[in-house]
Amino acid sequence: QVQLVESGGGLVQPGGSLRLSCAASGVIFGTYGVGWFRQGPGKDREFVAAISRGGDTTSYLDSVKGRFTISRDNAKNTVYLQMNSLKTEDTAYYYCGARFAYPGTYYENPSDYNFWGQGTQVTVSS
Numbered sequence: 001q002v003q004l005v006e007s008g009g010g011l012v013q014p015g016g017s018l019r020l021s022c023a024a025s026g027v028i029f030g031t032y033g034v035g036w037f038r039q040g041p042g043k044d045r046e047f048v049a050a051i052s053r054g055g056d057t058t059s060y061l062d063s064v065k066g067r068f069t070i071s072r073d074n075a076k077n078t079v080y081l082q083m084n085s086l087k088t089e090d091t092a093y094y095y096c097g098a099r100f101a102y103p104g105t106y107y108e109n110p111s112d113y114n115f116w117g118q119g120t121q122v123t124v125s126s
Contacts, residue, residue, distance in 0.1 A: 033101030
């Protein structure tokens, strides 16, 4: 059974940085694409970033391009989301999703994902 556990969230001032981690177990992680999504109060789950199973292709929400970086270490079964220059509008609950993926493929729609973690809160506030 696939389990995903997010960590690294917290309270940060505008302009600050956080690094989120998504640790997987119960799966051959190198065959799974992973995505980060976020959900604010009263809002739908929003795509943030995605990475292919080999880490060679990535995709980002326009508003986070140049500020966020998704990466993975398959030896550690972990995907990261480095978030720099954080803005108040980045405040949300962040989730990682995973699904089997063909090489070079990533997925931006939350309905494409089979497995989800419990999420981690990110609050950007002065």
